[in-house]
Amino acid sequence: MKLLASGVFALATLMASSALAQAQAPANYGPAIPGVCVYYGAQTLAQSTVGQSVSTRMNALxxxxxxxxAPYAQSIETEITALQQGRASIPPAELQSRSQAVEQRIREAQQLEQTRQNELRYTLDVQRRAIATAVDPIIVAVYQERGCGLLLDRESVYLMNPAMDITPTVIERLNVALPSLSFNRLQVPVDQQQAQ
Structure with missing residues (x-):
């Protein structure tokens, strides 16, 4: 949930900064530099239909x-409250036994949460790679069509003439080539679990 929250925040920040940048655009961009193009991958993820479908599905997952x-957290909270309220009346051996059992359930819940977070990260990574696989040949095609000699990452460019931006064309073509992805939460492969 932390990962998704930060991803949603990053997307919202991206959209807000994009809107702010558009609002503060210069009156004269200057000439488009022949052979220099700019591409914005984050915009492609945010605005393409496949990027939006991945975002929607990741939210659902x-x-x-x-x-x-939630049931794990609720049952643990209930048991902790019962132990705190019954501390004076519960025999010490039973209190210790129940406390240890709660500690074990907390560790198990934390481990399950970590496993699920890793699965969500891995699932998102797999979907991003699928999008990259689909978008890479589109970028190359547009690069060649536009006669680009240099392709810059939009995140490295503060201001530019919009005529140099190939992102809208890439998004249009990606929407046709890969309109959406359908997927479920994936288990992290064993060899990658060990690396984490």
């Missing part, structure tokens, strides 16, 4: 994980 974890 995150909600599923939250729903799966």
């Amino acid at each position: 995150s909600q599923e994980v939250a729903g799966e974890l």
Whole structure:
């Protein structure tokens, strides 16, 4: 859930900064430099239909994980409250046994949450790679069509003449080539689990 929240925040920040940049655009951009093009991958992820479908599905998967974890948290909280309220009346051996059981359930819940977070990260990474695989040949084609000799990342460019931006064309073509992705939460492969 932390990952998704930060991803949603980053997307919202991106959209807000994009809107702010458009509002503060100069009156005269200057000439488009022949052979120099700019591409903005984050905009492609945010505005393409496939990027939006991945975002929507990741939100749904995150909600599923939250729903799966909620009963664990609720039962642990209930047991902790019962132990705190009954501290004076529960025999010490039983109090210790129940406390240890709660600690074990907390560790198990934390481990499950970590596993699910890793699965969500891995699932998102797989979808981003699928988008990259689809978008790379489109970028190359537009680069060649526009006669680009240099392709800059939009994140490295403060201001530019919009005529140099190939992103809208790439998004249009990606929307046709890969309108959406359908997927479920993926388990992290064992070899990658060990690396984490």
